[in-house]
Amino acid sequence: MAEHRIPVLLLLVVVAASSLAQQISPQKHYIIYEVRNIEKTPEEVREEMKDTDILYSFKVLAAPSYHIVVEVNPRNMRKLEEVELKGKIRMVPVVSMMDVAESLGVSWPSSGARLPDVNLTLIERTINQEGLTTQESEAHLKGFMEELKDRLQQYNYQAFFSNGSSPPKMYIYINIPYEEVNNFALIGINQFGGPAAVNTTVSFISSFPQ
Numbered sequence: 001m002a003e004h005r006i007p008v009l010l011l012l013v014v015v016a017a018s019s020l021a022q023q024i025s026p027q028k029h030y031i032i033y034e035v036r037n038i039e040k041t042p043e044e045v046r047e048e049m050k051d052t053d054i055l056y057s058f059k060v061l062a063a064p065s066y067h068i069v070v071e072v073n074p075r076n077m078r079k080l081e082e083v084e085l086k087g088k089i090r091m092v093p094v095v096s097m098m099d100v101a102e103s104l105g106v107s108w109p110s111s112g113a114r115l116p117d118v119n120l121t122l123i124e125r126t127i128n129q130e131g132l133t134t135q136e137s138e139a140h141l142k143g144f145m146e147e148l149k150d151r152l153q154q155y156n157y158q159a160f161f162s163n164g165s166s167p168p169k170m171y172i173y174i175n176i177p178y179e180e181v182n183n184f185a186l187i188g189i190n191q192f193g194g195p196a197a198v199n200t201t202v203s204f205i206s207s208f209p210q
Contacts (some may be wrong), residue, residue, distance in 0.1 A: 027099045029072040030055070030160060031091050033080075034170060036065045038087030038166070045085070054081040054122035056158060058120065058173065058205040067122065067171075067205070094171065096146075097159035104138060106145040112156040116175055117207040123172040123185050126199040127192055130167075144188035151187055172204070 035045065042059050045066055053076055056069040064087075070076050072093070101108040116182050129137045152159070157174040177186055185200050 001208060007072075018137075027095055029163065030094050030096075031070050031072060032094055032160060033068040034066070034071060034089040034090040034092065035085055036063075036090075038066070038085060040085065042066070046208065048085060049083055052076055052083070055174065056115070057208055057210045058122065061206060062137070063203075067173075068157075068210075073075050077146045092165065092171075093163045094160035094168070095163045095167070097161050097170065097172075100133045100141075100161045101149070103144045104142040104145060106142060106149065108145070109149055109153040111158055115156055115158060115173060115194045115207065119175055120205045120207065121174050121176055122203040122205050123170075123174065123181075124203075125170045125172075127168050127170075128199075130148055139195075140191050144191040147188045147191065155190075 002165060004198050020159060037043070040048070042057075045068075046054075046057065049068065052070055053073075054068055054070055054104070056067075058067045060066070070080070098108040098111075125143075129140075131138070152174075155174050155176050159170065159172045159174075161171075162169040174184075189195055189198050
């Protein structure tokens with residue numbers, strides 16, 4: 001598979017356009033850099049990205065896949081342009097879930113202490129908003145945020161919301177006991193019309209390098 005170089009200018013245009021489209025107030029922007037089906041070890045991936053200011057780096061357990069979170073800024077964009085990795089690469093512009101919640105008038109809990117290296121779970125949820133008006137979509141999302149925030153207060157987590165993509169997607173990296181994962185992953189699905197209206201996947205992850 002061919003090596004991948006990030007089209008930085010295009011990505012910056014996407015981030016700017018998506019912010020305008022969603023009319024989100026100024027805030028920090030991030031990229032979730034998904035790397036799948038890669039032969040490199042976690043140490044080799046981290047070495048390849050050593051000059052980038054990485055906020056979080058996760059490896060999916062029992063799979064050659066990584067999630068790397070970086071802040072969008074000129075320095076990081078220049079460094080990312082030099083990264084060459086072989087695999088299936090996907091870059092997702094995101095914002096903090098807290099910023100989205102506050103834009104909807106929802107008081108959001110602190111994410112707590114920094115995530116530990118192990119015993120982590122990634123919950124990804126894609127929302128089907130087909131046929132809904134903007135007002136209806138915001139009402140459903142606000143209801144979900146209200147329901148989710150009470151549970152999040154019990155855990156250490158980091159949560160992001162895709163910025164400008166359709167359908168929208170959430171990424172929740174959370175330190176949660178294994179026996180509570182299934183119930184947590186079901187939170188708020190009725191806000192969006194039930195299981196058929198959302199696609200939720202669960203992966204077990206660890207930070208790297210440990």
